[in-house]
Structure formats: C-alpha cells, structure tokens
Amino acid sequence: MSTNHHDTGAYALHALPPDEHAALERHLARCETCATETAELVATAARLGLAVHTVPPPELKKRVLRAISTVRQEPATRATIRRSWWPAQHLASLAVLQCAAVFRVLAAWRSASANGPRTPAPRPTTPGSKWTSPLC
Numbered sequence: 001m002s003t004n005h006h007d008t009g010a011y012a013l014h015a016l017p018p019d020e021h022a023a024l025e026r027h028l029a030r031c032e033t034c035a036t037e038t039a040e041l042v043a044t045a046a047r048l049g050l051a052v053h054t055v056p057p058p059e060l061k062k063r064v065l066r067a068i069s070t071v072r073q074e075p076a077t078r079a080t081i082r083r084s085w086w087p088a089q090h091l092a093s094l095a096v097l098q099c100a101a102v103f104r105v106l107a108a109w110r111s112a113s114a115n116g117p118r119t120p121a122p123r124p125t126t127p128g129s130k131w132t133s134p135l136c
C-alpha cells in the first residue's frame with residue numbers, strides 16, 4: 001500500500017485500488033498541498049471528460065499548408081542555440097507525456113464507465129477534512 005504524495009493523479013482518475021484510495025483520503029485530510037493538487041486534477045479530468053471531438057473542415061489542411069509556405073522561418077542564432085534549450089525541451093516533453101498519460105487513463109476510465117454503472121466521485125470521509133470536490 002502506498003500513501004505518498006504521488007498518488008493524487010491516480011486518485012483523481014479513480015484508478016487506485018480501494019485500500020490505497022482510502023489511505024490517500026486519510027492523507028488528503030492532513031495534507032493541504034495534496035488536497036489542493038487533487039482538487040485541481042479532479043477539475044482538469046472533468047474538463048477533459050467534457051471535451052468534444054470535432055472533425056476539422058477538409059479544406060483546413062490545404063489552407064494551413066498554403067499559409068505556412070509564405071511564412072519565412074527565422075534562422076537560429078548562436079545566442080538562441082546557446083541558450084538553455086535543454087530544460088525547455090525537457091519540460092515540453094514531460095508536459096506532452098503527462099498529457100498523453102492523462103488522456104490514456106481518462107480513456108480507460110471512460111471505457112470502464114461505459115461498461116458499468118457510474119459511481120459518484122469519491123470524497124474524503126474523514127471528519128474534519130478540508131478537501132472538497134470541485135464537481136460537487
């Protein structure tokens with residue numbers, strides 16, 4: 001069983017086993033940082049769940065390719081290259097990986113939800129808990 005600060009994402013996506021879920025709820029009642037992070041993750045997951053998939057108009061690709069062919073690319077300067085590129089690239093990669101992980105878990109969660117009855121979002125049951133779900 002894990003009761004560390006790293007389970008908030010899985011908790012927000014209802015992906016924790018019951019014992020870890022209960023342990024994290026106890027932790028959320030004591031740790032304001034994790035409670036805040038969890039509330040934000042739950043809200044984000046809810047917004048992602050409401051996202052609507054739309055098909056772009058077929059002419060959009062042609063318009064973008066035509067427009068981008070007229071945009072002149074600025075050459076990289078030595079100052080640009082020498083600038084600290086690694087942290088920005090690394091952070092961008094991490095952000096993409098995090099988004100992909102969130103979407104993957106969310107898709108699995110939605111798939112599981114479609115196959116069974118929906119259950120309300122779990123809320124801490126510990127008395128005196130400061131955490132409240134933004135969905136309620």
Ligand SMILES: [Zn+2]
Nearest residue numbers: 005031033034
């Ligand atoms: Zn914590």
